[in-house]
Amino acid sequence: MEITGDEIRRQLLDADALDPSGLRLTGATIAGQLDLSDVVAKRPLVLRDCVALQPVVLDRAQFTLLDLSGLVAPSVSAERVNIEHDLRMSGAVLTSADEVALTLRGSKFGGSVYLDEGFSAVGAVVLNSAKIGGVLFCQGARLRHSGSALQGVDLHVGDAIFLSHGFDAEGGERHGAVRLRGARIDGQLILRAGRFSSPEVALDLRHVKIGKDLLMPLSGIDGAVQLEGLVYEGLPRDATVDEWLSLLSTRTPYYSTQPWVQLAAAHSAAGHERDVRRIRVAAQRDLRRRGQLSRWGRAWHLIRGVTVGHGYRPGLALVWLAGVLAVSIGVVLVSGAVRCSAVEQVGYALNVATPLVKVDAARCTVAPSAGGQFVLASTWVLQILAWAFATLFVAGFTGLVRRNA
Structure with missing residues (x-):
């Protein structure tokens, strides 16, 4: 027709x-x-x-x-x-x-x-x-x-x-x-x-x-x-959290905050706090990799990520603090410049490096030698690091509690 x-x-x-x-x-x-x-x-x-x-x-x-x-x-x-x-x-x-x-x-x-x-x-x-x-x-x-x-x-x-x-x-x-x-x-x-x-x-x-x-x-x-x-x-359905993290990190043309915030908010509303932390940490990594950060901003961002997971993993700071204490103990024991028993040497190392805990190690003395000078200089540096990691832990933990309140 x-x-x-x-x-x-x-x-x-x-x-x-x-x-x-x-x-x-x-x-x-x-x-x-x-x-x-x-x-x-x-x-x-x-x-x-x-x-x-x-x-x-x-x-x-x-x-x-x-x-x-x-x-x-x-x-x-x-x-x-x-x-x-x-x-x-x-x-x-x-x-x-x-x-x-x-x-x-x-x-x-x-x-x-x-x-x-x-x-x-x-x-x-x-x-x-x-x-x-x-x-x-x-x-x-x-x-x-x-x-x-x-x-x-x-x-x-x-x-x-x-x-x-x-x-x-x-x-x-x-x-x-x-x-x-x-x-x-x-x-x-x-x-x-x-x-x-x-x-x-x-x-x-x-x-x-x-x-x-x-x-x-x-x-x-x-x-x-x-x-x-x-x-x-x-x-969002039909894709796992890991797939979304990969998508936002590698398959978007450029870094944008909002898609990360939307994904985290959806999982927060569902009560998936572990996934929320994973999403927020991945977002910070994407920001460091593709965001508009200065050279110093990128370096500081890296430090915060390694030490406290950008505030979402404050427990990392405690791990670093424990590492500082272990180094302090090792320096004191190996140097041979601290004169007292081994147990008291451990107490001395904790005293000079720990910002919060003090152990009785009054009997220990540091020999006036090159080794003794090395111990003193090392423990000063280690004490600064210990204070920094303790402060980062408190700040990160406080921020995490505030965000989840």
Whole structure:
């Protein structure tokens, strides 16, 4: 069956002559261009398994329901379209020779959008600033573009987004293969069993707000990710803490504090304090490696990390303090310059090095020799170190208690 685009437009405009179920065509070839720009359709339009030889233009049109399932066309332009219920494009194949295969920029949908079950697009799929009242279904979709294969900048979805179960987006070098920067998702973002690949950024979730769960296994992401400003509820699912630590440390383009803070806050809310400390220590390591620190700032940051784990492992300072005491005892015993019994020599070593504990070692004297001078100089240095480690422990422990209060 063959029908012209002009005939479809004429029938839609003559809504009173249509059946209440709307205009329905199956397996038709659409000759000429189907241009329904600015059409206010009072009946559903259903074009299932049809073939359009030229790009389909629906800009600023209004539909109660639009079903283009199985459509084969070069491209579909539907900017600022208003659809009362659903848009269905399951199994559609768009083979654009231009940059954009499907654009729904600024469009409004009262129901859901179906780009699933074999939907295929060579060229960008653009959902920027669109508003979807229900769900965005993209399971099994296959998208290819030299830039961003799926663009959803400032997209608002009232329920969930499914980029899962066979979803495959392959992008180029300019932007993320999937770019959802600034999107708001009131339900879940589900990336389970999806694939996202790009030579550079595979997934751009900057400043995305997710009202419920984030389901994001990392095995399907082939490329870098951008996560600064990403906010989600609960614990991120489908990836372990270790996988997230690796992701944030090695697969983000640059250091950003917020993704670390968000991950730590999620685990803190779940009561996983051990994981919280691991996350915060890993964040500090990433800051030292990639953050904007001066040379001295980086050196001091390293010292704090080694001694007290940046305040999250104050027990490390006690280990260093014990090491200082052991060195002090070794210096005194080996030098032979301290004259008293071995037990009293140990007490003397603890006296001169320990800032908090004093042991009776009054009978010990230091010989006025080169060895004695070495012992005195060494114990002065060791006492400074002991005081420093004791102070670091107290400061780190106090800070840790304050953060957990």
